[in-house]
Amino acid sequence: MKVVEPTAQSVAEAATLLRDGKLVAFPTETVYGLGGDATNERAVAAIFEAKGRPQFNPLISHVLDAAAARQFVRWSETADKLAARFWPGPLTLVLPRAEGSPISLLATAGLDTVAIRAPSHPVAQALIRAAGRPIAAPSANRSGAISPTRAEHVAESLGDKVPMILDGGPCLVGVESTVLDLSTATPTLLRPGGATREAIEAVIGPIALSHAIPTGEASHKSPGQMQSHYAPERPVRLEATSVAADEGLLAFGPTVPTGAMLTYNLSPTADLGEAAANLFSMLRALDRPGIGRIAVMPIPQTGLGLAINDRLRRAAADDGTNQRG
Incomplete structure (x- = not known):
């Protein structure tokens, strides 16, 4: 494990690790993320393994902006309005998977939707840009532990399970992103977070509240609802x-x-x-x-x-x- 300052050289090295299927912890404005190439099934599996995550919950894929998101999801007018107001920032949108989307099925837990956001932290943006691909990243800690807002929290929790930690200092928001499901008839709040319900409703009007909004260990819950996981038609x-x-x-x-x-x-x-x-x-x-x-x-x-x-x-x-x- 290497804890490094985010210089042009270290970010380039981290991007190489990601493209090679390795993991990198990096700061966002919410919490530190444990990042892997969202298009690489094996890299995504390594995220679950490193966290000791007990279920294959959907992971959030991080991109630079709305233009990048359109490659991976079926974009909508509502998404456009929300991205214009909140991106880059702590709002995750759940949208239908685009046809031919390269996002890993493991990253979406087999669902036909993708959880996606554009982080505002400059180190996160630099890493996504250098890697040239979406980065799947839950919080960079062992499952069940407190979410990390400093690089030393990541090191204490994950140790050698992550080859590199980019130390971007303390996270400014300090709580996970809000997750809003736009695949439903009425936009549905799946997880409260850094973007408030009131601010969202000021942009798109009333939203629904999920019966499965996580509480307590919210960062370790699915961005969606567990019962909606993909199940085959065959017994x-x-x-x-x-x-x-x-x-x-x-x-x-x-x-x-x-x-x-x-x-x-x-x-x-x-x-x-x-x-x-x-x-x-x-x-x-x-x-x-x-x-x-x-x-x-x-x-x-x-x-x-x-x-x-x-x-x-x-x-x-x-x-x-x-x-x-």
């Missing part, structure tokens, strides 16, 4: 040790049952980081006409396996057809 069978001819198999490890209609292996070498990176894309690939059910091999309940199994249990929520074994 899901967990802990599968054999497979039927009409099933698609989500495999794990080197020893894979034969006979499935279609098989994708999360990680032939049983690497949980690789498995996490592949989870949502492979689950979607198996959710296709002709496949009667998706069978999932056992995943270890350790490390990232806890998050993988959490997501799979949600995908296999009991509707009377899903089974184990």
